[in-house]
Amino acid sequence: MSTIEQLRLRQVHLDFHTAGMVENIGLDFDPEEFAQTLEDAGVDSITCFARCHHGYLYYPSKLMPERIHPNLKRPNLLGEQIEACHKRNIRVPIYITVQWDQMLAEQHPEWRVIEESGKPEGTQPYHAGFYRRFCLNTPYVDFLKAHVKEVIEMLPTDGIFWDIVAPMDCSCPKCKADMIARNLDPSDKQTRVDFGKEVEAKFMRDMTAYIRTLSKDCTVFYNAGHIGPRHRDLQDAYTHFELESLPSGGWGYMHFPLTARYARTLDLPFLGMTGKFHTSWGDFHSYKNQAALEYECFQSVALGGSCSIGDQLPPNGKICKTTYELIGSVYNQIKAVEPWCTKVKPVTQIGVITPEAFTLASGHNALPKSSQGAVRILQELDHQYDIIDLQADFADYELIIVPDEITVTDELRDRLESYVADGGKLIALDKAGDNLPCLGIKYEGPSEYCPNFLHVREGFAGLPDADHVVYEQGSQVSACDGTTVLADTIGSTFNRTWEHYCSHRHSPSTGEVLGPAVTIKDNCIYLSQPHLTQYQLNAPRWCKQVVGAAIDELITRPMLKTNAPSHLFTAINEQADQSRYVMHLLNYVPQLKSEQIEIVEDIIPLHDLTVTLNLPKPITRATLVPEGVEVPVTESEEGQVIQLAKLNNKQVIELTY
Ligand SMILES: [Zn+2]
Structure with a gap:
């Protein structure tokens, strides 16, 4: 458990991945200029480099001098960065790469992750890039322990930022042998994926315990580009969370609010990490628009986190004035509101259960569409909400939303039924309606037609007396006695196939009511169509209006x-x-x-x-x-x-x- 009450608010994550053939590394580095530029930009913490993805070191290692960058002109570049920053009360956590190291992958191919096909995972030999993962079930872990021991003993260490630590599907000899020894079948993909999660968890816990023998209080973080429900049970390995999320770098503008609204329900403080780049990491000589950087940093403090802006130091070590004028233009504004942004607790009214609580996904590229749709709709309607998992205390929320991708387990059903019995309010969508008796509907299965149409009764949601298409397939239900129908599902003429189709897209409505589209019973509303997923896909305004009206039926006094x-x-x-x-x-x-x-x-x-x-x-x-x-x-x-x-x-x- 973390003892950190508040992370530094205005951080920089300074990349420094520098190829061996680049010359004059650190030649123009001036420690005073470096630290003064950071101070002027309002930076109060900067993560600097011990070892990079090319495999080079930027401090005078005695343990592995052959790994020091061959053209390093400031032998203790990292030590000088730390010393100059500490003089100005700027923290300097230390960056160490874990699963990507170009030089080491050539030297120790036996430590690499092996794919199911038998090939080593990652960048092919004649392609550019160092994206070749190491298996954390190999003696590479001993290399990392010796490395971090030297770093902590040689340098004042505020923290260790371990980069690229993700669970892997590995068929290397060691992983195979370990699975076989435990009577597991390594030819089964899911078995390997589960084993890979164990390997990662063991690595992180062992490493954190080892670091604690060297440093009582340095921060420890393992980066995999995404924080989600799988991290709840791993929190003991971390002191805090860093939510890497560069909207222009593949994460988009929905990843951060979704992830932060979940991470803030856990026990550790977090920061939101964006970048100053126009696109993503390694984008030299590019500058994000100030308005974008403001939006990203202020969103992080608004959601209860700290900020981190990614940058890359040029190989010559001379800090870029233009970059720090940009960062300062935002961080000096954050500094001005700092008293209102520290030691905060979010105030919320709604909890949205994330489908990730069931998948325990590890990447940022496969976020559930329904929870992204929920974030869009609730944000657009000004609601105050968290994204929650199954361990959250439901009683903290006036309303729980169960999105359309969720299959309700018996355990979740029992918890939701008792939440509702205690006065909680509930909205469930689509197949989440199966196995929830409190909704007052009989779930009959997926709808026969795709798409179906929604037709409201008595002006519900302010919609006109007309059919409204919902493109994605929904569910067929009937209403039980005592349940009120607020909108009907209308069928299509036929599903579009080679045998029967009409015009360019789906066939028109038959006008025939197939069953309810929206029902209410006491404090529970059911929507039989997947409005959240649909909103994430192409944002029909009527989907937002229907979800918004359902919330308004239950929450009469929105915060x-x-x-x-x-x-x-x-x-x-x-x-x-x-x-x-x-x-x-x-x-x-x-x-x-x-x-x-x-x-x-x-x-x-x-x-x-x-x-x-x-x-x-x-x-x-x-x-x-x-x-x-x-x-x-x-x-x-x-x-x-x-x-x-x-x-x-x-x-x-x-x-x-
Ligand atoms: Zn392995």
């Missing part, structure tokens, strides 16, 4: 409502020891301006913004910070109201109670 356009990002934290809430309003618009990535560039001010609040404790005063300008709080039927004449890029508002 926060605004009259803003759907892109406004809102979050509320509590600082109980200061008797106040802190509200974050972020007015940034990611646009798909290019084939490859979303861009945030322009700031379009909002005018006459109204925020209506129903917080657990009524507020007595609202103050814009850090400006210190008080704004009136008025009482209305709907809640406590704050009005802003104009919102530029963002605003933090202190709400005293």
